[in-house]
Amino acid sequence: MEVTPDLLTPYKMGKFDLAHRVVLAPLTRCRSYENMAQPHNTLYYEQRAAPGVFLIAEASAVSETATGYPHVPGLWSQEQVEAWKPVVDAVHAKGALFFCQLWHTGRKKSHTADFGAPPKLETEEIPQMVMDFRVAARNGIKAGFDGSEFFPASASGPLYQGQPAQRQHGSSLDNRCSRLATDVIAAVVDEVGAHRVGVRLSPFAGYTDCSEADAEAHALHLVHFMDKLGVLYCHMVERRKCVNGNTGKLAIPHRLSPFRKVFKGTFIVNGGYDREEGEKVVRDGYADLVSYGRLFLANPDLPERFRKKVDLNKYDRSTFYTSDPVVGYTDYPFLSHETQVA
Numbered sequence: 001m002e003v004t005p006d007l008l009t010p011y012k013m014g015k016f017d018l019a020h021r022v023v024l025a026p027l028t029r030c031r032s033y034e035n036m037a038q039p040h041n042t043l044y045y046e047q048r049a050a051p052g053v054f055l056i057a058e059a060s061a062v063s064e065t066a067t068g069y070p071h072v073p074g075l076w077s078q079e080q081v082e083a084w085k086p087v088v089d090a091v092h093a094k095g096a097l098f099f100c101q102l103w104h105t106g107r108k109k110s111h112t113a114d115f116g117a118p119p120k121l122e123t124e125e126i127p128q129m130v131m132d133f134r135v136a137a138r139n140g141i142k143a144g145f146d147g148s149e150f151f152p153a154s155a156s157g158p159l160y161q162g163q164p165a166q167r168q169h170g171s172s173l174d175n176r177c178s179r180l181a182t183d184v185i186a187a188v189v190d191e192v193g194a195h196r197v198g199v200r201l202s203p204f205a206g207y208t209d210c211s212e213a214d215a216e217a218h219a220l221h222l223v224h225f226m227d228k229l230g231v232l233y234c235h236m237v238e239r240r241k242c243v244n245g246n247t248g249k250l251a252i253p254h255r256l257s258p259f260r261k262v263f264k265g266t267f268i269v270n271g272g273y274d275r276e277e278g279e280k281v282v283r284d285g286y287a288d289l290v291s292y293g294r295l296f297l298a299n300p301d302l303p304e305r306f307r308k309k310v311d312l313n314k315y316d317r318s319t320f321y322t323s324d325p326v327v328g329y330t331d332y333p334f335l336s337h338e339t340q341v342a
Helices: 039-049 078-093 123-143 181-191 214-231 258-262 275-283 294-298 302-308 334-340
Strands: 011-013 015-016 022-024 052-059 099-105 147-150 196-203 233-237 264-269 290-291
Touching: 011 290, 015 052, 015 233, 022 302, 039 052, 039 078, 039 214, 078 099, 078 123, 099 123, 123 147, 147 181, 181 196, 181 214, 196 214, 214 233, 214 290, 275 290, 290 294
Parallel strands: 022 052, 022 290, 052 099, 099 147, 147 196, 196 233, 233 264, 264 290
Antiparallel strands: 011 015
């Protein structure tokens, strides 16, 4: 008799055996001083690691010009590779799976930090940017990561709406919107193998000037491309919660079904999920895995809390992007500690 999967049942993702379907989403925390992984980063990820847990690290910049935010890690130099190694080793020592995320902030640069407006991307700059991602993916493997997740929402932004790169790339969807992203995906797959590559897409995030319809078409085009290459997983972010007309309550729109139908590999969803909603989408086949950001940030033992159906720690939004190595970062209590205190 076939058992219906739920959020806490095991799952095989390619060659990787996962203990359950709960994933740590990549979360920029701005605590990697001078773009280098730090000892407190090691503790943060080690706290959230356990046998068979899938963790995705915060985005690492692929070049010095790709950072866009203060104190984000990088993977463009050997020094950064060496800094990441203790973090990766600590996660692996706990029996967890660990992917790095690679990005170029592009048009999604910080509005609060003094980084200035990102320049338009010229066509002749594209090969170097693609090479930067290739090298960073290679460096991720050198650091010990099990694979890399490419986040093209920002990197591909300059190729939307008739900017200089469009003159040579043409006006078709393939050329106008997706060329940089597909070039990067192909390069990273060629460098480390499709079995080590995931891609995260945010078609509803509004990072670029293009319309939501164009963004969805662009994302669907990329998912088709990823599927043909045999990319390990597709990680997609839901549209923001909206008011349900029947209940009057905030609800997840569930707009990712068209992408799920196209992609044959592991499909991961993200965006406002709690335990009950995560259970439902896995049970219904809408997703294979569910990634959690703010809940996992505030609950280092989130899968265990889900299993026991106990209360969760509340996250402190004011500490999300501060640079303190402890407060709002490694000081959230574990369930076992709370039990001992009680």
